[in-house]
């Protein structure tokens with residue numbers, strides 16, 4: 508039996524008047540795709556936000572790579588190798604695709620100059636992997652919602668994540684985009700990534 512890479516145990520989270528999570532547990536295994544099912548309001552998005560530290564937890568424990576984990580925010584969890592693609596996108600319309608993917612961690616020379624060519628080339632590779640037919644120099648705001656979601660996914664790929672969690676990824680995607688997404692999900696799984704998909708109910 509493979510060891511879980513990520514363990515959420517008996518997580519509790521309440522908002523004023525609502526118990527969003529009542530001892531919710533979830534184990535994520537390397538090389539496996541898992542679906543997190545539950546009707547609207549069941550607490551799926553809240554569980555993801557507790558994991559990345561957007562919300563504090565009221566009870567329970569998180570273990571990642573066999574150690575207790577408490578992430579300070581999505582940036583922190585992403586650096587540790589856990590990428591979450593949220594239902595609500597976190598992208599900036601006035602920046603290019605490449606700038607969005609590498610925001611805050613642009614490739615620079617030892618003298619601090621941004622290596623634009625390298626950044627665009629890397630971003631173009633990620634887009635090709637996802638079968639997105641746009642140059643990485645395109646402004647994000649020119650893309651459809653589904654395409655913007657693919658950019659979020661490209662960003663997750665760029666972190667070489669060990670765990671990728673997708674909160675309702677297919678909601679905004681066309682059939683072709685969904686197909687490309689599932690192809691990449693299978694690739695990532697075969698590379699040993701642990702994947703959680705929380706599908707649209």
Ligand SMILES: Nc1ncnc2c1ncn2[C@@H]1O[C@H](COP(=O)(O)OP(=O)(O)O)[C@@H](O)[C@H]1O
Nearest residue numbers: 522525527545546547548549550551552553554
């Ligand atoms: N920031 C918040 N403040 C207050 N209540 C919230 C907040 N986020 C979620 N909730 C409530 O917590 C419950 C779980 O919501 P959510 O995690 O979004 O469910 P799901 O993603 O499974 O649809 C719902 O009753 C929702 O209204």
Ligand SMILES: [Mg+2]
Nearest residue numbers: 551552594674
């Ligand atoms: Mg949700």
